[in-house]
Amino acid sequence: MLPELSLNVLDIANNSIRANATQIEIAISIHSDADILSIIISDNGCGMTEDQISHAQDPFYTTRTTRDVGLGIPFYKQAALNTGGSFSIASKTDIGTTVTATFGLSHIDRMPLGDINSTIHTLIISNKHIDFLYTYEFDGRKFHLDTREFREILGDIPLDLPEVSNYIKEYLEENQREVDGDYRF
Numbered sequence: 001m002l003p004e005l006s007l008n009v010l011d012i013a014n015n016s017i018r019a020n021a022t023q024i025e026i027a028i029s030i031h032s033d034a035d036i037l038s039i040i041i042s043d044n045g046c047g048m049t050e051d052q053i054s055h056a057q058d059p060f061y062t063t064r065t066t067r068d069v070g071l072g073i074p075f076y077k078q079a080a081l082n083t084g085g086s087f088s089i090a091s092k093t094d095i096g097t098t099v100t101a102t103f104g105l106s107h108i109d110r111m112p113l114g115d116i117n118s119t120i121h122t123l124i125i126s127n128k129h130i131d132f133l134y135t136y137e138f139d140g141r142k143f144h145l146d147t148r149e150f151r152e153i154l155g156d157i158p159l160d161l162p163e164v165s166n167y168i169k170e171y172l173e174e175n176q177r178e179v180d181g182d183y184r185f
């Protein structure tokens with residue numbers, strides 16, 4: 001499979017899920033003037049101590065018990081740094097975690113964003129008890145999707161009901177097309 005930033009987003013969001021987050025925010029913004037693509041993922045999960053934050057960026061650290069290297073964060077960090085971008089983790093125990101990565105938009109080593117809508121859609125429909133706040137922005141044009149707003153309108157109707165699930169997927173795709181115009185990132 002081709003490497004895509006959307007798969008890294010899935011990875012980082014899965015860390016939030018494993019940290020027992022009930023709310024996850026994912027913000028993607030592209031600024032062509034500054035030549036930057038930035039991705040911010042924040043959660044209200046268990047958080048990390050200062051020590052854990054620095055360890056998390058080390059490939060041999062993991063709190064998993066099924067294997068002894070954690071590669072999600074180190075890979076993602078390297079991918080950002082390889083494009084002249086930046087990477088940082090801010091976290092507080094019992095408050096949550098924010099992972100910020102920026103990428104050189106036009107850098108030859110920047111992975112394509114890939115199918116970000118599938119990532120967001122999958123996260124939403126497979127995590128019923130988690131609220132997702134997603135924003136996507138390109139040069140000032142943007143849209144957002146907030147599962148709290150959907151739930152408010154839908155009441156007891158679950159987001160993974162096929163009609164609702166399809167609607168969410170189409171909502172994401174339509175809005176991204178509108179924001180991106182003829183560009184593909």
Ligand SMILES: Nc1ncnc2c1ncn2[C@@H]1O[C@H](COP(=O)(O)OP(=O)(O)OP(=O)(O)O)[C@@H](O)[C@H]1O
Nearest residue numbers: 015016019047056062063064070071072073074097
């Ligand atoms: N959002 C988060 N909240 C709390 N702890 C986190 C968060 N993200 C990462 N961590 C901690 O950092 C460790 C390293 O994360 P990383 O994604 O690099 O590896 P992993 O999740 O353990 O394994 P892999 O991603 O390869 O499946 C995790 O095991 C977890 O302890």
Ligand SMILES: [Mg+2]
Nearest residue numbers: 011015072073
């Ligand atoms: Mg991980």
